[in-house]
Amino acid sequence: xxxxxxxxxxxxxxxxxxxxxxxxxxxxxxxxxxxxxxxxxxxxxxxxxxxxxxxxxxxxxxxxxxxxxxxxxxxxxxxxxxxxxxxxxxxxxxxxxxxxxxxxxxxxxxxxxxxxxxxxxxxxxxxxxxxxxxxxxxxxxxxxxxxxxxxxxxxxxxxxxxxxxxxxxxxxxxxxxxxxxxxxxxxxxxxxxxxxxxxxxxxxxxxxxxxxxxxxxxxxxxxxxxxxxxxxxxxxxxxxxxxxxxxxxxxxxxxxxxxxxxxxxxxxxxxxxxxxxxxxxxxxxxxxxxxxxxxxxxxxxxxxxxxxxxxxxxxxxxxxxxxxxxxxxxxxxxxxxxxxxxxxxxxxxxxxxxxxxxxxxxxxxxxxxxxxxxxxxxxxxxxxxxxxxxxxxxxxxxxxxxxxxxxxxxxxxx
Numbered sequence: 340x341x342x343x344x345x346x347x348x349x350x351x352x353x354x355x356x357x358x359x360x361x362x363x364x365x366x367x368x369x370x371x372x373x374x375x376x377x378x379x380x381x382x383x384x385x386x387x388x389x390x391x392x393x394x395x396x397x398x399x400x401x402x403x404x405x406x407x408x409x410x411x412x413x414x415x416x417x418x419x420x421x422x423x424x425x426x427x428x429x430x431x432x433x434x435x436x437x438x439x440x441x442x443x444x445x446x447x448x449x450x451x452x453x454x455x456x457x458x459x460x461x462x463x464x465x466x467x468x469x470x471x472x473x474x475x476x477x478x479x480x481x482x483x484x485x486x487x488x489x490x491x492x493x494x495x496x497x498x499x500x501x502x503x504x505x506x507x508x509x510x511x512x513x514x515x516x517x518x519x520x521x522x523x524x525x526x527x528x529x530x531x532x533x534x535x536x537x538x539x540x541x542x543x544x545x546x547x548x549x550x551x552x553x554x555x556x557x558x559x560x561x562x563x564x565x566x567x568x569x570x571x572x573x574x575x576x577x578x579x580x581x582x583x584x585x586x587x588x589x590x591x592x593x594x595x596x597x598x599x600x601x602x603x604x605x606x607x608x609x610x611x612x613x614x615x616x617x618x619x620x621x622x623x624x625x626x627x628x629x630x631x632x633x634x635x636x637x638x639x640x641x642x643x644x645x646x647x648x649x650x651x652x653x654x655x656x657x658x659x660x661x662x663x664x665x666x667x668x669x670x671x672x673x674x675x676x677x678x679x680x681x682x683x684x685x686x687x688x689x690x691x692x693x694x695x696x697x698x699x700x701x702x703x704x705x706x707x708x709x710x711x712x713x714x715x716x717x718x719x720x721x722x723x724x725x726x727x728x729x730x731x732x733x734x735x736x737x738x739x740x741x742x743x744x745x746x747x748x749x750x751x752x753x
Contacts, residue, residue, distance in 0.1 A: 342393045346373070353390040361394035369504065371707070494531045495520055498538050505748045506708025508680055511717045515541060539745035542713055546741035549697040549722030552581055552671075554590050554639035561593070563632065565643035565663040567693065568673035569686055573701040576730060577673055578644050579611040583733035585640055586615050593635030594619045597628065597662050598646040608644055611732070625661040643668070660692050669696040671724060674715075676706035683715050697724040704728040704735075709747045712739075 341361065347353035350370065357365050370390045491499060495516050502512035519537045523529060529537070555562035566574045575598070585592050594617055596608050605621065612619040618638075620631035635641050645659060663670055672695045674683055687695070698719075700712050703726045716723050726744070729735030737743070 342391065344389060344391045346387050346389050348387065350388055350390070353388060357390065357392045361392055365392045365394040367392050491516065491520070492528060494529065494534050497531060498534050502538070502710060502748060504708075506680070506706075506710030506712075506714065507748070508714045511714050512710075514717075515545075518545075535749050539742060539749065542745035542748075543741035546713065546716050546739075546744070547720060547722045548739040548741060549724035551584075551724065551738045552640070553585065553588070560636060561638045561641045563641045563643065563668045565645055565668050565670050566673050566699070567645050567659060567663065567670050567690060569675075569682075572673050572675045573727065574673045575607050575611075575644050576732065577699060577701055577725070577727055577736065578642050579608070579615075580727065580733040580736040581725070582611070582617060582642055583615055584736070586617065587733070590639045591637070592617050593638035593641045594644070595622055595628070595631045595635070595641060596620075596644040597622045598644055622662070628662060656689060656692050664693050666694070670694060671697045671699050672721075673699045673701060676700045676703045676709055676712055676726070678711070680711055680714060683711055684718070687715065687719055687721070695721055697722045699723075699725045699727070700739075701727045703747075709744060712744055713741075713748070 343357075343361065345353045345356050347356065353370075357367070367390060370388060373387050373389045498519075499512050499516045502515065503509055507515070515538060519534065519541050522537070522541075552564060553562075566578050568574055578594070582592050582594060592615075594608060594612050596605055596619065598605060598608075609619055611617075618635060620634055622628040622631045632641060643663065645663065670693050672687065672690050674686060678686075687698075698715065698721050700723065703709055703712070712723060712726065715721075723739040725736055726739055727736045
């Protein structure tokens with residue numbers, strides 16, 4: 340397998356270079372926009388696109404042999420894919436219309452000063468995105484056996500590719516697109532916008548989300564909730580956000596920390612507790628935890644902050660289970676939306692040494708692949724309860740929503 344990365348002004352230019360060097364059966368593995376560091380072009384200056392592509396070396400050599408000069412022979416048979424351009428042209432018409440409308444908008448705005456520079460830049464960027472999608476459709480349909488093997492129409496292919504680029508693993512992206520396609524009455528063709536809307540709606544239907552945390556009902560004592568997870572995912576800040584929201588709802592909240600490895604973590608939580616006017620207890624050992632819980636027995640909700648532990652450190656995970664393995668404690672696994680799929684799989688699997696009631700994803704605002712949240716939910720069936728989108732307490736936390744997560748995959752406003 341030969342893998343190369345290209346930088347170009349747009350997807351069309353990148354594809355020309357890929358086809359020239361790697362052959363028409365190359366596969367686009369990833370693409371992203373990057374800043375052009377070779378000059379200043381102002382707010383409307385075009386960024387570069389970086390595309391990573393791969394080709395099987397044996398296939399490429401075979402292509403070169405086929406292209407070598409040969410003796411005159413009988414006229415070649417027409418390839419069966421000759422019908423593809425007609426299908427492609429009809430699929431691209433709506434995109435061409437949208438590009439034309441955007442260009443007219445930009446021209447009018449430039450002439451009249453009707454919009455600000457930021458709005459103009461956004462429109463120009465959107466036009467570039469649509470042009471990239473158009474080029475990608477052509478590339479997928481006409482130049483790769485892989486995408487042809489998926490047996491999907493052009494607009495479905497675009498949505499599939501976007502899901503994979505944004506972190507939804509191939510298996511689940513294909514399943515999602517197939518479910519959407521099967522749900523279209525009569526199998527009629529749809530434009531790209533309608534398919535995107537249907538994909539978002541399907542994500543909303545199929546995602547399992549949990550209710551935001553609140554006090555227990557029935558008067559059987561406080562609800563005890565622990566946040567667990569790998570190091571560096573933001574458990575303490577997330578716990579403070581949940582505590583603040585509950586306090587603002589009039590709930591009596593108590594805090595316990597068992598993160599005695601990091602003095603800074605204890606002091607951070609103590610600061611939050613003082614600001615919010617909440618009691619804080621420290622449990623140094625599993626034997627100290629019942630005493631701390633008993634001292635907060637009059638609260639509606641008790642939140643427990645735990646030390647971050649590597650999902651590969653079996654000894655530390657056993658220690659964690661000694662603290663929060665009691666069936667009366669609800670454990671919520673906090674994960675970073677910026678982590679790769681393999682790391683998330685490993686974390687869910689290994690932190691399963693204790694019962695996991697739900698998932699909380701942090702750093703969604705920093706993630707280039709928010710689809711990992713959707714994929715993890717599909718794979719495990721564990722409810723996603725919250726997503727956090729910044730450092731502010733308590734503002735930057737939101738109840739999990741399949742609709743909002745789906746919108747993020749296609750860069751649409753929630």
